[in-house]
Amino acid sequence: MVSVEELKFDEKGLIPAIVVDAISKRVLTLAYMNKESLKITMEKGLTCFWSRSRQELWLKGETSGNYQHVVSITADCDNDALVVMVEPDGPACHKGTFSCFENPVFESADRKEFSYQMLYDLLVGRKEEKKEGSYTTYLFEKGLDKILKKVGEESTEVIIAGKAEDKKETIYEIADLAYHVMVLMVQMGISLEDVQKELASRHVIDKKVKQEKMTH
Numbered sequence: 001m002v003s004v005e006e007l008k009f010d011e012k013g014l015i016p017a018i019v020v021d022a023i024s025k026r027v028l029t030l031a032y033m034n035k036e037s038l039k040i041t042m043e044k045g046l047t048c049f050w051s052r053s054r055q056e057l058w059l060k061g062e063t064s065g066n067y068q069h070v071v072s073i074t075a076d077c078d079n080d081a082l083v084v085m086v087e088p089d090g091p092a093c094h095k096g097t098f099s100c101f102e103n104p105v106f107e108s109a110d111r112k113e114f115s116y117q118m119l120y121d122l123l124v125g126r127k128e129e130k131k132e133g134s135y136t137t138y139l140f141e142k143g144l145d146k147i148l149k150k151v152g153e154e155s156t157e158v159i160i161a162g163k164a165e166d167k168k169e170t171i172y173e174i175a176d177l178a179y180h181v182m183v184l185m186v187q188m189g190i191s192l193e194d195v196q197k198e199l200a201s202r203h204v205i206d207k208k209v210k211q212e213k214m215t216h
Helices: 035-044 116-129 135-142 144-163 167-188 192-215
Strands: 015-021 027-033 048-051 056-059 068-075 082-088
Touching: 027 035, 027 048, 027 082, 035 048, 035 056, 035 068, 116 135, 116 167, 116 192, 135 144, 135 167, 144 167
Parallel strands: 015 082
Antiparallel strands: 015 027, 048 056, 068 082
């Protein structure tokens, strides 16, 4: 564990802090901390920065209500930059967007960005806008029973591919299943955060069970 005293602040007593959403892994903002704001951040469990424009401490969310609850803080290999993982209560940007990084500069023609959150947002869009000819829209129009039927069918396909020990086919079928499960999630209003929190709680329970087994 790196101590605050081991961190390297610049000549102005500041260290850059890259704030990242702990669930979506999206970069939310780049801010700066001094020793005092870092201390407040760790004590309160809420991000606190040093405003270079106002020359004062800035507790994120104090006026907007969009607090950022700190999950972890990690220093880089030189101890002169921080990554702060957070669970935000709202938009990170003063312009009201989820992230401050919303303006594309370059996109590769060969490599495509992907995240579960991007897919989830796309599915939400298909449910709301009902794009003609879209398979996803078709599923939402048919309703819950059709979606559940597809989840069941894809689950069976995963089992068949897995039983055959066909890795490539199993990956393909798991992807199909994951897509249909996410359609079900959107249909029922279940967010990725809901599932992640459930999994996180099970991880804690699993550790406890392992510890109990080791003591008996």
